[in-house]
Structures are given as C-alpha cells and as structure tokens.
Amino acid sequence: MDVGGHSTENTQTVAPPTSGGMAVPWSALRAPEPGNWFVPRGRLDELLDAAAVRHEVIEVVAPGGFGKTTALAHWAAHRSAPTAWVSVNSHTRNPQRLASGISRSLADAVRGRPGFEQLAGSVGDVGTAAGAVTRWIEALERAPERVVLIVDDVHHAPGILDHGPLALLLDAAPRNLCVVVTSHTPDPSLVRRRVAGMIGLVTSDELRMTRDEVLSVSRALDRELDADVIESIHTGTGGWPVAVGLELLAPGVVLPMAGEPMRDYIQHEILAKLPADLVTLVLSTSLLERFDTEAARQVSGLPETQALLGELLDRGLFLTRVSDRTGRVSYRWHARVARECRELFRASRPSDFVQGARAAVQVLWHDDPVAALDVACCADQVDLVRALLGDHWLSLLVEGDLAVLRDSIAALDPDQRGETVVLVLEAALAQLGGDHELAAMLVDSARAAAVPGVARDRLALAQMSLMGANEGNELERACDEVRDLLRTDVVPGRPEHAVTVFLLGWAELRLRRAPLRALDLLRTSARLASEAHASVLERRARANAGFAAAFLGDFEAAEEELRTLGGRKVAGADIWEVYDGGLTDFTEGWIGFWRGDLTIAEQKFGAVIADHGRVAYAPLARVLQVWVACSIGDPRRIRRADQARRDIPDADAHGVPWAHYALVARAKILVAQGAGASQVVPLLRQAADRANVPVIALESAVMLHRMGQLGDTVDALRRLSPLERQPLYVQTGALVVNALVQRRRGETESAHRLLERALDLGAPARLGRAFDLTQPGLRPLLAAHAARGTAHPEYVAHCLAGNTSVDASSPVGGLSSREREILEYMRGTLTNAEIAAALHVSVNTVKTHQRSIYRKFNVATRREAVRLADAT
Structure with missing residues (x-):
C-alpha cells in the first residue's frame, strides 16, 4: 500500500533497543531518501567522482535549500565503492560518541566486502577519539580501495573539524579515505587546505539547477511545461533547487529573498496554505530532532501521523525520510526550518507549545536524555x-x-x-x-x-x-x-x-x-x-x-577484556582521562612486568607517562618504571627512574597510597645503587602498614631478602597472610621468597616444597617475575629442583635459560645462546623429544647441539655436562 506516493512503514518491525541517550541514533548514520520531485543529476555525480579521486577532502558549501544532502545521498547510493554517512546532531558533538558513530558507519559501509575485514571490525567500543582514529588509519592502510566518509551539516557543531576524531582524521589524511563535509559556509578549520588547493570544493554555483534539470523535475512531477515557462522558472529561481521544487509543486509560492525573514516565509507561504492537522504536525514535530510515526503521534496528539507525514513529503516541504534494511523509518526537519517552527509554535500557540514540549521530553526521557534536555531548556x-x-x-x-x-x-x-x-x-x-x-x-x-x-x-x-x-x-x-x-x-x-x-x-x-x-x-x-x-x-x-x-x-581474562577494546588507549578529548588516562597501556605493562617481560613493561609504562604527564595512571607508571629500571640494572635507566620518582605524589588520592608507593620506589633505587640495610630497612618498615596493597609487602620482602635481612623478610611475608587470598603473582612471588629463606636456613625439603607450589601457580600463567634469577640463591635452587624432578620441567628450563648470565671465560661462556638454552633443559628429566617440542625444533637439532656441548666441555654424558656447568 502507498500513502502519498511513499511505501507504508513496516509497523511489525520490533523497535530497536533504546540507546539511553548514549549512542548516535541509527538514522544519523543513513543517507536520507530523495523527495518525490528528485531527479538524478549526472553532472554532479561526475563532479563528485572526480573530486573523490583527486582530493582527500571535499567541501560542499551552500546555503540551505541547495540540495547538498540530496545530491550526496544520491551519489552515495549509486557508488560502487564503499561510502559511509554521518549526519551531525546533538550526539555527534560528543567526541567519544562521534567516534563511535563513525566506526559504526564505516563498518556498515564495508561489511561483506573482501579485504575490509579489519575496518568492518572497528565497530563497537572505540576508546578515545584518538584511539579510534589510530585504528581506522591502520585498517584503511590495508583497504583494497578508497572509502568515502560523508559528514553532513558540520555547521550544526562549530569546531567539529577543529578537535576530536574528525580533526585527527583530517590531519592524518589516510590515502584510502576521502572525507566529504557539507556546511552553509566555508569552515574556518579548512582554510589552510583551501588556500593550498588541497580541497575539492563544490559550491552553490555547481548545485544550482540547469534549465534541462528544471525540465526533468517538471516531467518527474507529470507537469508538461513549454520552454518559456521552464525558462521563467529557471530565471526566477536562479536554479535554487528548493525554489524550483516548490514552484513546480505549488505555483505562486513566494520564496524569501536573501536577508528576508525565514520565519515570515514559513508562516505565510507554507503553514498558512496547509490544512490544520498538517500545521499541528509540523509545529509539534519541530520539537524533535528526529522522530518516527509513534513519536509524532505522541507529541502532536494526531492519530494518523503516518499518512500525514507522507502528505508532507508529497508537498515537497523541508522534511526528509530515512530508512534501513530492517524496516525502521525516521524523519527529520531541515534544522533551520525546525528552529523557526519552534519559535512560531511558541509565539502563536503558547499553551500548546508547552504541552507539546513536555510530551516531547517524555518521549525522549529514557532513550535520548541529551535531546530531552535540549527541548526542556528550549521550552523553559x-x-x-x-x-x-x-x-x-x-x-x-x-x-x-x-x-x-x-x-x-x-x-x-x-x-x-x-x-x-x-x-x-x-x-x-x-x-x-x-x-x-x-x-x-x-x-x-x-x-x-x-x-x-x-x-x-x-x-x-x-x-x-x-x-x-x-x-x-x-x-x-x-x-x-x-x-x-x-x-x-x-x-x-x-x-x-x-x-x-x-x-x-x-x-x-x-x-x-x-x-x-x-x-x-x-x-x-x-x-x-x-x-x-x-x-x-x-x-x-x-x-x-x-x-x-x-x-x-588473571592475565588471560585481562587480555581478553583488552582485546574487546580494540587497541591501546591514547590521550584524546575525553574528560574521564583525568582519572583513567593510560589505563589500558598500564594494564599491558603490568601484565608484562609480572610475566618478566621488562621490555614491554618499560615501553607501556613509558607511553603512559609520555601521554599523561602527572595525572591519571602516570604516577603509578612512574612507580613501576622504577621497579623495571632496577630489575634491568642499567645505571642510566636507574638515574632516569630516580628523577621520575620525584613526581610521584606524596599524599593519598582516590584511595591510592602514593606515599607508601614512593617509599618503596625510593628503597628500590637505594638497593640498586648498593645502599646498605641501615638506609633501606627503615623506609620499608614505614611502607609496611598498607596491607591492602600486597605488592608493597611482596617487593619489600624481595628487597629485604636481597640484603640478607631474613627476619624482616619473614615479617613482610606475614603481612600477606592468608596467602591464598592474594593475587596469583603475589602468591607465586611470596612462595619463591619463602623457599629462598628456607634454603638459607638449611630447610632444603621445605624449600623445594614451597618452590614446587610456586611453580604450580606461576608456570601456567608464565609469571617470570617471581623466578628472577638475580635473586640470591634462586639459580642453584631451581637447578637442583630440576635435577630432583618437577611437574614443570619445561618451565624451569625456560626460566634457567632465559636468565642466563655467564662469565665469557668460563666453559659455559663458550657456548652459543641456543646451546646454553639446551643445556638448561638438560638439567631436568626431559627427553630429547620433549626438549625439541618445548623449543619447537627437531630432535636432530637438539642432538646436534648436545654433541657440540659435549665436545666443548670435553664430556661424554648429560650429567657430566650439567655438573661442569654448575662448577663454573
């Protein structure tokens, strides 16, 4: 069934989930449908095609009524290459939400196209504006063809090209993307590119209708007009598309000339010639930025809004219709028309205006509080x-x-x-x-x-x-x-x-x-x-x-959460950055640190500090950067870390005990610089009263053990009781330190039991930090443990091989890195086949390296080789 020349909406379609006001409406990511008097304008399509090939940015600039949106919507619908669409509205003024909307539109534009899988996967949580742009650029670099992104009506959000995701995207200028923006006036943010001739510019001169196009519109409306009438319409309207359409649809309408009040024109030339129910519908729906037939019914009080909206479209008024594949339909008024109609509504029907505004607020209350607040403020x-x-x-x-x-x-x-x-x-x-x-x-x-x-x-x-x-x-x-x-x-x-x-x-x-x-x-x-x-x-x-x-x-669960975020968080226009800036980078650095990957830890903590200065997660990154530098042992790194340490806050903030972290960081530096227990122990005792920060107790125990302070080491470990309630890496590290204490006390069996428990926890999670062989006594304890037999021979061998530091003049110093690695695996009970599987090499390769080790050591068996290595 057709209503006024437009297909009936699918009223059986289940309404989409509400957005809670926190998502760009789906209709803002769809190009509007052409009106019933629209005719294809091939010359404009060709002009836009050529500009999209030559330029990274196209600016379409013309006053309202020149058909910018209509021309681009037709061009987008008939392009073979992927084209995304975003209409600027109240939601897209929020940089985070604009980034989300662009991601959704880009993903929808390329979905199902070979080679665009990465870009299609960019939909969802985009992080900060800059983070989203980074991922779009990475995906576009791999794209098989150029993508066009149309951003309509940028004049509704001043500064949108100056900051946020669009500004970043324009600055990056990825080669496989063309951004098209429409506005009433040239955007000042693009002046440099415009002067340099870097922009494809389409103005009202190109958008004006030719005589032939006026004739095509008249025929589309079944009006057979002679050449003189066509000439008169073209001359009288100056080719202004909206004027041409209204002249053909409603001859005699007097359009406002430049500088004349738009409100008077709407009142006397449009509303005055409409039936009363259409006037009510126009005025009441002007309160809504976008609306469907049900919202129109609620704000207008009219029962048959679907048929009435179809009639408004047939009359060629400033109303556009948007639909999607699921049958959803949305409408919106031209922004200037909506603004003027609101004021006419307020002035001519004040009580109805208030009633309509309150109804509109109720319609929007749960689904779109941003728009609801706008209406409530507008209506006082x-x-x-x-x-x-x-x-x-x-x-x-x-x-x-x-x-x-x-x-x-x-x-x-x-x-x-x-x-x-x-x-x-x-x-x-x-x-x-x-x-x-x-x-x-x-x-x-x-x-x-x-x-x-x-x-x-x-x-x-x-x-x-x-x-x-x-x-x-x-x-x-x-x-x-x-x-x-x-x-x-x-x-x-x-x-x-x-x-x-x-x-x-x-x-x-x-x-x-x-x-x-x-x-x-x-x-x-x-x-x-x-x-x-x-x-x-x-x-x-x-x-x-x-x-x-x-x-x-639970590092695997953490990494899964990070994967859902789609990339590292980068500083951007996000107010919550003052609290959480650098959080995902810090999380990756935290995981790397406890796994013993000091390279990734140093890189990630450094990125947090560089991006966020002294706020958000940067102070905690400085603490961990000290720990990393002291673990690496490089004097230059330690000096830089000591300078960074001075920027750690000295008072608690948001429940974080910065003073205690600062004490531990200072103690770390002193230990790395060779200071004695008299300088370090008092600092660690001061930091000992924060039981809810278990890493402070663990790191204190590690340092105290290094300095031979066994009593204080045990006291620090006691603060972690009950150990089973502590994080996995803390449990593992504490068990290792306790094993080393027992070894020093001569409790060999107890030491090996504790070490095996630590391996049970740490090996599956690859917690290399706990098995740092710079801890005094850990290498011989691990080597002895491998010889005794363990449920984790591959991991023990991996730890021993990955932390090998030898004297170049010793027999072990004459081995290649692969030979030293295989030597460590030979300490345990692994067969050659198991060693080969662990190292992802062939059994013959393992045997070749073994023979080379025997020859260099002048021994004949595995046991002799291990004994000689330990002796040196």
Missing part, C-alpha cells in the same frame, strides 16, 4: 530540566556530555541551582576540571541543602564521594553507602543503575580491598551498558575490568 520547563538532571546527570557526566550539562545548569534560576543534585553536578564538573577547592565547597553546600530522607540527595552525595574522596576510610564509607543504596533505592533498568554500578566498581578497584568484587561490579556495568547501547560507559567499564583482572592475576 525548568522542572523537567531538574528532573532530567536528577535521573541522568551521572550518566551524561561519565559519557562526557559536559556542554549539555553546563547548558542545562545555565537554564536554571539561581535558587534552583542550590538544590543538592545540581550542586553535586557542579562539584563533579569542577573536580574533573581540576578545581578541587571549588568542588569541595560545592559538596559542602550540597550536604547542607540535602533533604533528610530523600534517597536521590543521599545517592548523589555518595556518588560524588566515590569520585572525590581521597582518604581511604572516606572512600570505604562511600562505597559501603552506595552498595546499600544500590540494593534499596536504585531501580535496575533506570538510567543511574549501570553507571552507579560502574562507579562503585571503579572506586572499589582503587581501594584494592576487594578486587574480585570490583571485577564483578565492572563486568556487570559493562553488560548493562552494552544492553543500553551506552558505548562510552561500556568501554570505561571494560578497561577497568581489564585492570581489575590483571590486578587479581
């Missing part, structure tokens, strides 16, 4: 602004919609800004902006304004404490309170649920008191965010879950 419905902020402030804050939040606060009267939730929101904005004194003052005001017994006030204050508390005890109290409120006052499925679960897990991770609980909370929040299509929140949760898993020692 401050009660709705306050209520929306009460429901959504934390979600919008974590998602990075700061401009939306600031505009909403500005819409409130001074008295209304004194409410608890609004004060908490302003405190959170100040906190994220680095103004901690103002944040503290606003929190005090919020507490004073809180109404006893009002759960929302209590929840907002507790949520703010999770973000702002520095003292561990204060943060613990806040976590306990929020946990209670989640059980009693936060309804699952409501906007604040997923983000509150995230914030609680995020804070618990900093406390380190219950890392498994933190991991569970973060995974739950990631799942809830995914279900709500809150992509930025989901990524934050997954990144923190990755570190929580790594902190627990």
Whole structure:
C-alpha cells in the first residue's frame, strides 16, 4: 500500500533497543531518501567522482535549500565503492560518541566486502577519539580501495573539524579515505587546505539547477511545461533547487529573498496554505530532532501521523525520510526550518507549545536524555530540566556530555541551582576540571541543602564521594553507602543503575580491598551498558575490568577484556582521562612486568607517562618504571627512574597510597645503587602498614631478602597472610621468597616444597617475575629442583635459560645462546623429544647441539655436562 506516493512503514518491525541517550541514533548514520520531485543529476555525480579521486577532502558549501544532502545521498547510493554517512546532531558533538558513530558507519559501509575485514571490525567500543582514529588509519592502510566518509551539516557543531576524531582524521589524511563535509559556509578549520588547493570544493554555483534539470523535475512531477515557462522558472529561481521544487509543486509560492525573514516565509507561504492537522504536525514535530510515526503521534496528539507525514513529503516541504534494511523509518526537519517552527509554535500557540514540549521530553526521557534536555531548556520547563538532571546527570557526566550539562545548569534560576543534585553536578564538573577547592565547597553546600530522607540527595552525595574522596576510610564509607543504596533505592533498568554500578566498581578497584568484587561490579556495568547501547560507559567499564583482572592475576581474562577494546588507549578529548588516562597501556605493562617481560613493561609504562604527564595512571607508571629500571640494572635507566620518582605524589588520592608507593620506589633505587640495610630497612618498615596493597609487602620482602635481612623478610611475608587470598603473582612471588629463606636456613625439603607450589601457580600463567634469577640463591635452587624432578620441567628450563648470565671465560661462556638454552633443559628429566617440542625444533637439532656441548666441555654424558656447568 502507498500513502502519498511513499511505501507504508513496516509497523511489525520490533523497535530497536533504546540507546539511553548514549549512542548516535541509527538514522544519523543513513543517507536520507530523495523527495518525490528528485531527479538524478549526472553532472554532479561526475563532479563528485572526480573530486573523490583527486582530493582527500571535499567541501560542499551552500546555503540551505541547495540540495547538498540530496545530491550526496544520491551519489552515495549509486557508488560502487564503499561510502559511509554521518549526519551531525546533538550526539555527534560528543567526541567519544562521534567516534563511535563513525566506526559504526564505516563498518556498515564495508561489511561483506573482501579485504575490509579489519575496518568492518572497528565497530563497537572505540576508546578515545584518538584511539579510534589510530585504528581506522591502520585498517584503511590495508583497504583494497578508497572509502568515502560523508559528514553532513558540520555547521550544526562549530569546531567539529577543529578537535576530536574528525580533526585527527583530517590531519592524518589516510590515502584510502576521502572525507566529504557539507556546511552553509566555508569552515574556518579548512582554510589552510583551501588556500593550498588541497580541497575539492563544490559550491552553490555547481548545485544550482540547469534549465534541462528544471525540465526533468517538471516531467518527474507529470507537469508538461513549454520552454518559456521552464525558462521563467529557471530565471526566477536562479536554479535554487528548493525554489524550483516548490514552484513546480505549488505555483505562486513566494520564496524569501536573501536577508528576508525565514520565519515570515514559513508562516505565510507554507503553514498558512496547509490544512490544520498538517500545521499541528509540523509545529509539534519541530520539537524533535528526529522522530518516527509513534513519536509524532505522541507529541502532536494526531492519530494518523503516518499518512500525514507522507502528505508532507508529497508537498515537497523541508522534511526528509530515512530508512534501513530492517524496516525502521525516521524523519527529520531541515534544522533551520525546525528552529523557526519552534519559535512560531511558541509565539502563536503558547499553551500548546508547552504541552507539546513536555510530551516531547517524555518521549525522549529514557532513550535520548541529551535531546530531552535540549527541548526542556528550549521550552523553559525548568522542572523537567531538574528532573532530567536528577535521573541522568551521572550518566551524561561519565559519557562526557559536559556542554549539555553546563547548558542545562545555565537554564536554571539561581535558587534552583542550590538544590543538592545540581550542586553535586557542579562539584563533579569542577573536580574533573581540576578545581578541587571549588568542588569541595560545592559538596559542602550540597550536604547542607540535602533533604533528610530523600534517597536521590543521599545517592548523589555518595556518588560524588566515590569520585572525590581521597582518604581511604572516606572512600570505604562511600562505597559501603552506595552498595546499600544500590540494593534499596536504585531501580535496575533506570538510567543511574549501570553507571552507579560502574562507579562503585571503579572506586572499589582503587581501594584494592576487594578486587574480585570490583571485577564483578565492572563486568556487570559493562553488560548493562552494552544492553543500553551506552558505548562510552561500556568501554570505561571494560578497561577497568581489564585492570581489575590483571590486578587479581588473571592475565588471560585481562587480555581478553583488552582485546574487546580494540587497541591501546591514547590521550584524546575525553574528560574521564583525568582519572583513567593510560589505563589500558598500564594494564599491558603490568601484565608484562609480572610475566618478566621488562621490555614491554618499560615501553607501556613509558607511553603512559609520555601521554599523561602527572595525572591519571602516570604516577603509578612512574612507580613501576622504577621497579623495571632496577630489575634491568642499567645505571642510566636507574638515574632516569630516580628523577621520575620525584613526581610521584606524596599524599593519598582516590584511595591510592602514593606515599607508601614512593617509599618503596625510593628503597628500590637505594638497593640498586648498593645502599646498605641501615638506609633501606627503615623506609620499608614505614611502607609496611598498607596491607591492602600486597605488592608493597611482596617487593619489600624481595628487597629485604636481597640484603640478607631474613627476619624482616619473614615479617613482610606475614603481612600477606592468608596467602591464598592474594593475587596469583603475589602468591607465586611470596612462595619463591619463602623457599629462598628456607634454603638459607638449611630447610632444603621445605624449600623445594614451597618452590614446587610456586611453580604450580606461576608456570601456567608464565609469571617470570617471581623466578628472577638475580635473586640470591634462586639459580642453584631451581637447578637442583630440576635435577630432583618437577611437574614443570619445561618451565624451569625456560626460566634457567632465559636468565642466563655467564662469565665469557668460563666453559659455559663458550657456548652459543641456543646451546646454553639446551643445556638448561638438560638439567631436568626431559627427553630429547620433549626438549625439541618445548623449543619447537627437531630432535636432530637438539642432538646436534648436545654433541657440540659435549665436545666443548670435553664430556661424554648429560650429567657430566650439567655438573661442569654448575662448577663454573
């Protein structure tokens, strides 16, 4: 069935999942359909084809009504090469969300095309804007042909080409990408490229219709006009496409000339000539940025909106229709028309305007709070602004919609800004902006304004404490309170649920008191965010879950979480970077450190420091960089690390005991520089009171053992009791140190039992840090353990071979690196076939190296070779 020349929508299609206001609407990632008077304009297609080959950027610049969007939509639909589409709207002003939308559009454009698998896989959690761009560029480098990305209406988001993902993408200029942008006026961000002739420029001169095109439009509308009439229309309209269309659809319409009020034209030349129900539909839907027939019905109160929208399209008004393969249909008004219609609605029907605005806010409340706040502010419905902020402030804050939040606060009267939730929101904005004194003052005001017994006030204050508390005890109290409120006052499925679960897990991770609980909370929040299509929140949760898993020692689970993030996190336009900047790099460095891969650890910690200076995870990276440098033992690295150590904070922040970390870092430097126990032990005793940071106790035990302080070593190990509750790498390291203590005390059997337990834990996870052969006594203990027999002969041999340091003048020094590696494997009970399998070589290769070892050592058996190696 056709309604007004347009196919009926598929009303049986299940509505898509709601976005919670945290995703770019699907309709913004689809090119609109042409109107019923559209005709193909081959010359424009050819012009755009040629520009896309020659230029990395095409700018289409013309005032409204010149058919920029229509021309590009037709061109995109008929290209054989992949073409992605993004329409700028309220969501795409958020750099994180814009990056997510571009990823989705690019992936959809290339899906199913051979050679584009990497780009198709870029959809999902994109991380920061810069991180997303990095992955797009990597994928485009491997693309088999050029991709076009059309970004429509950039004038709706000033600065969108100046910062964020589009700016980064334009600066990178990948060779397999052409970016097309449309705007009303030339964008100042492109002036350098424009002057240098680097941009393909399409202006109103090219978009104006020719006489032949005017004739084609008249025939498409079944109007047979003679040449003189066509000439008159072309001359009278100047080829302005919208004027041509309206002249042919509604002869006699007087279009506004340049400088004349658009509002008068809409009122007298369009609305005045429409039936009353169409006028109501136009005015009421102008409150919505995008809408479907059900939303139109709710805001207008009209029952048959589908047929009425079809009639509006037939009349050639400033309305576009977008659909997708699933049958979903969405509409949107030209932005200027919508803006003028809103004001006409307000002026001509004030009570209906307020009623329509309130209905629009209710339509948008759960699915699109960004747009809901825009409507509430536009209509001066401050009660709705306050209520929306009460429901959504934390979600919008974590998602990075700061401009939306600031505009909403500005819409409130001074008295209304004194409410608890609004004060908490302003405190959170100040906190994220680095103004901690103002944040503290606003929190005090919020507490004073809180109404006893009002759960929302209590929840907002507790949520703010999770973000702002520095003292561990204060943060613990806040976590306990929020946990209670989640059980009693936060309804699952409501906007604040997923983000509150995230914030609680995020804070618990900093406390380190219950890392498994933190991991569970973060995974739950990631799942809830995914279900709500809150992509930025989901990524934050997954990144923190990755570190929580790594902190627990479940490195495989941590790496799986990192894989879902699609690449390392890079500094970008993301407000949460002040808290979590460098988190994924740090997690990778953490895993590398405990596995004994000091190269990857040094690289990752260095990247965190370079990208984030003294904030977020950079201070902790400085601590670990000290540990790495001291483990490598290079004096230059140690000197650089000592300089970096001075930038470690000396006071707790967000529950992190920086002073204790700084003490351990200082002790590490002193031990590496050869200082005695009298200098080091007092520092480690000072750091000993933070039982919820087990790595401090473990590293203290390692250093104390190196200096021969067995009593203090045992005391440090006791602080890790019960050991089975500690992270896997801490358990393994503590067992190894304890084994070395027992060996020094002559308790050989106990030492080997402890070492085997350490291998049981550490070998499957490849925890090479625990088996660092620079620890006094560990090499001979491991070698003896291999000879006694172990359930992990390959791993013991791997540890011995990977940590070999020998005197070049000794017999072992005359062996090649592969021969030394095989010699270490020969210590245990492995057969030649098993050694070959472990090293991924043939049995003949192993035998050849063995014969070479025997010859160089002048021995005849495996046992003799091992005995001679140990003697030297």
